[in-house]
Amino acid sequence: MIRNLINRFIQKSGVATPDKWLTAALGVEESSAGITVTAEGALASSTVAACCRLLSESVASLPLHLFKREQNGKVRAREKQLYKVLHERPNPFMSSYTWRVKMILDKILHGNAYSIVDRDLSGEVVALWPLSPDSVQVKAEGGTLVYEVRIKGEKQTFQFGDILHFRGPTTDGVKGRSIISMAREGIGIDLAIARGGAALYRNQMRPSAVLQTPHALSKEQRAQIIEAWKASNSGADNFGKIAIAENGTELKQIGLSSEDAQYVQSRQFSVFDVCRWFRISAHMVGDPSRTSYNSSEAEYNAFLTFSLAPHLREMESEMNLVLLPEDTDLLVEFDSNGIARGSQVDRYNAYAQGLAAGFLTIADVRQSENLSFLPGTDQLPQKEVPRVAA
Secondary structure, three states: OHHHHHHHHHHHHOOOOOOHHHHHHHOOOEOOOOOEOOOOHHHHOHHHHHHHHHHHHHHHHOOEEEEEEEOOEEEEOOOOHHHHHHHOOOEOOEOHHHHHHHHHHHHHHHOEEEEEEEEOOOOOEEEEEEEOHHHEEEEEEOOEEEEEEEEOOEEEEEEOOOEEEEEOOOOOOOOOOOHHHHOHHHHHHHHHHHHHHHHHHHHOOOOOEEEEOOOOOOHHHHHHHHHHHHHHHOOHHHOOOOOOOOOOOEEEEOOOOHHHHHHHHHHHHHHHHHHHHHOOOHHHHOOOOOOOOOOHHHHHHHHHHHHHHHHHHHHHHHHHHHHOOOOOOEEEEEOOHHHHOOOHHHHHHHHHHHHHHOOOOHHHHHHHOOOOOOOOOOOOOOOOOOOOOO
């Protein structure tokens, strides 16, 4: 039923699509709904745009730290230049937030996100320069990866370690696939429904109400009645006032037709279908009809586990592999506690239980709450060993 409805919308809208020879030459495939789905064009779908914003801005909002492993745990390596690059400013023109938003969007829309790794003479990373995914060609040669980058019309070759490369799902370990390419059919349906629906309402505009009279009216009489009705019943000053219908005039409201109702249903289906590809609850991108969790805490934890965590772990592993030496005590990590902590009362109750049981210290609690370390708070409480009666 939905496929037939979509086809009707497309036919009525007159949506123009490129010829197949042109899309094939450009390397762009057309969806079965008749819509050519490109990376940037997919953002015309409100669902795709909402999912992209939610993922990219959520990743960019999380603190990104460089840690140094120690015998009793880890501490932030603030003295390292890489800490400032990741946490504050990857390059002189971008904040860490802006850089991460671009990396996630490139990864989602194109399947691959690239940045040139700029090192000083000692080998320490001093900057990360983002690249357009379209300007990079990557291939495996001699057991390593080689990147050919076109910069200002000239081709430059970079070796593994000189390019920070984030990937979408990959089948060869070299290049990633974009969510847009995998979800082309669902996104094409969503775009077709939106375009067809807009054209349907534009070409078959119906009034919301009708003033019905018992007798035929001249053109002048119709204009006079309409103007009189507008003057007495429209506008904020007349909101809620009683309307007066003279000479047998009746006001009849016009509701949704069956075709309009089907359009609303198809829009809801397409939202859900696109969200499945992003592994995001439709409720989190503005669909109140699909609430899957009984509490906001459960929904946030599910979002962290199934939606964000794969992106965070992939980015962490690539940064640790490319930006850090092989034998190092340094570690790059996102701090996702801000999403997973839950309510204040629940956190404090959990801390109290951990302190009472003796496996948490005050320092542990302060670190979880992003508070500074206080000397003498990192010792576990000493418990008396119960004596066994002779």
